[in-house]
Ligand SMILES: Cc1ncc(C[n+]2csc(CCOP(=O)(O)OP(=O)(O)O)c2C)c(N)n1
């Protein structure tokens with residue numbers, strides 16, 4: 001059957017079982033929008049964001065909460081450049097996305113045509129791969145390849161740039177069943193010898209620690225991780241991206257590690273003799289000063305991406321492959337050996353860890369005067385039974401959300417870890433809510449961040465997304481202010497948020513419910529009330545302590561054992 | 567900082583070259599020379615890239631190259647017995663026969679060839695490894711060199727080892 005390029009595009013998405021596309025129209029994608037409009041299958045829903053960055057983060061939220069690829073569609077030129085932040089965000093957090101950009105007609109490419117940018121060139125360093133489609137006959141296969149590349153190996157964003165004229169031309173449509181890319185063959189199973197070597201180290205360790213990241217969640221391996229960790233009885237710490245990969249309420253869990261990680265997690269890492277890194281990448285926010293990182297430890301590193309191995313830290317036993325395949329292989333090998341870890345050494349190690357734990361480094365006191373952000377997050381956790389989807393923006397509120405909302409399940413904590421993109425919270429919550437219409441979705445944000453994609457409140461109105469926005473309003477770009485307090489003698493250069501809008505009125509103007517909460521005693525009641533409004537977006541403006549700080553903190557460049565505690 | 571010559575087979579597609587070049591600039595790796603052309607299989611290009619770095623950097627370079635979707639295969643020639651050649655073209659001024667004779671003598675010593683001439687100029691071709699090319703350029707310093715063009719290194723492993731699909 002002969003179809004136009006635009007129809008081929010729509011049919012290709014359906015063949016990939018896409019149900020939701022996030023986008024924003026414009027000249028170069030008019031044929032595609034027309035084809036979407038004419039499609040009567042009801043299989044595809046297009047969600048109109050209010051800014052392309054919002055569309056991209058929404059697609060990320062959809063992908064991060066479901067494990068399925070997110071799809072975004074934007075026009076050429078400014079549509080494409082507005083999408084770049086979201087693409088880079090997805091790249092750093094390994095989010096599977098397929099992003100389609102319209103392009104000026106083929107014969108105009110290179111002419112500085114109206115709304116022309118070389119988006120393939122611009123995004124080359126921040127995509128897993130990108131394509132410029134030059135023939136209508138290539139659209140279907142390119143879409144197939146894009147989904148294949150985005151979702152296999154280490155996931156990531158793939159961009160497909162389609163010139164406008166091609167979407168009007170016609171070609172025979174048949175969607176390829178399979179693609180083979182001769183130069184792309186991600187490794188999936190771990191080398192048997194490496195599995196054996198790892199088990200040797202695992203069983204010999206006296207002070208082991210399991211350190212897991214986003215890779216566990218991306219590989220859908222939370223159950224395997226739990227089985228593996230329980231079998232060994234070793235302490236488990238998660239990175240910011242890895243939260244929910246291991247149940248936070250479990251006694252083996254010692255909290256998040258890194259710059260704002262717990263005292264026990266960072267010290268356990270620092271004093272360990274074996275670090276078992278699973279789907280984590282030794283990011284500088286985790287390691288602190290690399291020279292002082294885990295001085296006595298051997299390192300096992302499991303990762304899907306060979307280039308993550310020995311990139312920042314030398315690794316003794318690398319295992320490249322899908323975490324979901326590697327962990328069962330390790331479990332089998334451990335069971336086959338019939339040997340147990342050294343129980344005495346382990347008991348001794350736990351005794352030490354429990355002493356560190358007794359410091360209770362996340363302790364805070366809520367007085368009856370000023371609301372503490374920590375208290376709000378803790379109440380949110382209690383009232384949602386720890387089972388909500390929580391998105392966040394970037395700043396102090398993000399760290400508090402990570403520290404005080406204990407995630408027991410994967411894919412529930414949705415944040416921008418690698419790029420640290422303010423503006424991520426609200427639009428990503430839209431993607432989560434659309435994918436999980438009956439679940440509670442909370443967006444923990446700050447007075448600075450929320451204003452970076454505030455326009456998406458209109459999208460929430462249009463699609464009736466009952467997100468609970470928890471604005472931890474400290475009147476500051478708090479994380480910047482905290483660094484200025486600690487390292488710039490309290491010179492608060494441009495970190496004070498003057499002229500904040502009346503968020504209650506703003507929410508109401510968009511058709512939502514707005515609440516301002518100023519007293520600690522009102523926090524719980526307000527949250528209950530908001531959570532009970534199942535079909536409304538509620539914007540809760542919590543006026544919190546102005547100069548609160550996130551503790552513990554490892555200053556940039558310091559060692560893991562050089563924490564500021566209060 | 568070891569010098570490594572890395573041979574890369576990549577899809578012969580527009581954009582593939584800039585992905586490789588972009589990788590080096592984005593990650594701060596150095597490129598000493600780069601040469602690329604289609605192979606006998608027209609769907610593939612072969613690139614020879616000369617770079618420097620410690621073991622850890624070279625290891626990362628290779629992994630990052632392999633991660634590019636269009637890179638089909640790579641080989642680090644530093645890990646094999648290999649030969650390298652570079653092509654050099656030099657245009658020199660020679661306005662009298664004395665000058666010509668001395669140029670000719672250097673050309674003979676280095677087994678170079680004169681491939682073009684005009685009333686007042688000679689263009690010389692030299693092939694060899696980097697050492698020979700450098701030595702020749704050094705020998706020409708006392709002459710009136712107008713222009714120098716170098717191809718960058720090409721490398722191939724000796725014996726039965728081959729970088730093929
Ligand atoms: C797009 C973007 N610009 C700048 C920054 C740098 N930055 C990191 S945290 C932060 C402050 C965020 O303020 P707010 O949203 O009010 O959160 P708070 O720290 O006060 O909780 C800034 C400016 C960033 N991460 N992202």
Ligand SMILES: [Mg+2]
Nearest residue numbers: 446447476478
């Ligand atoms: Mg703030």
